[in-house]
Amino acid sequence: MLEVLNLEKTYGEGETKVKALQNINFTVRRGEFMLIVGSSGSGKTTLLNMIGLLDRPTRGKVIIDGVDTTALNDNDLSAFRNSKLGFIFQFSNLLPDLTVLENVVLPRKIQGTLAGAEDEARQLLKTVGLESQVDKFANKVSGGQAQRAAITRSLINKPAVVLADEPTGSLDSVSAEMTVQLLKSLNRKLNQTFIIVTHDRPQFGDVDKIITVKDGRIVEGELEANQP
Ligand SMILES: Nc1ncnc2c1ncn2[C@@H]1O[C@H](COP(=O)(O)OP(=O)(O)OP(=O)(O)O)[C@@H](O)[C@H]1O
């Protein structure tokens, strides 16, 4: 359902040219929980930005649900991104002047599909244990609570693929563990594909697939987590 073919990304030109990714190939199936790991500067965020259609590759293709996204113009690409993908960042990036509930429904407001969104948001917020926090301003909740709200926000558009860049990176170990368990249970329940960049591979336990990036290349190929 998500296919990356011969992906290459080069930043800059001439003297300052950086080949951030090269010869990247892999496939992720619907409902899979996949990790992207690798040391700092290896190209993880660059890869996630390519999969997330936030930036265009220099070469190669990203195919999502059968659509070659590299062939889309900027407008179609934005619309496609909004309907198919959900994002979670290292810091929750909630808007502080809005309540938790208002933050969560914001993507639907932007998409123009606000009808029913509030009820769905309340339901999802309950699933992540935030029912008592819905009407609080986003800057009045804890870091862990804010990250759970951000996860809810990433799911409100019912994306086919949820992408997260170091979602536990700014959390204490208890909140991080809770967030990992939450992501995994949502993945099982909603059958959405999760692609997560992390420095902390052990924190995630058993997963369906792990890609290790080193110097812009995949070094361990498509290692299936269940292989001996
Ligand atoms: N906008 C940019 N312009 C130029 N070079 C960049 C840009 N973004 C990233 N790079 C370079 O591309 C390479 C990969 O960077 P990337 O951010 O993808 O690494 P990362 O694996 O996410 O690292 P970290 O774990 O520290 O977040 C690095 O050499 C980095 O310096």
Ligand SMILES: [Mg+2]
């Ligand atoms: Mg990064």
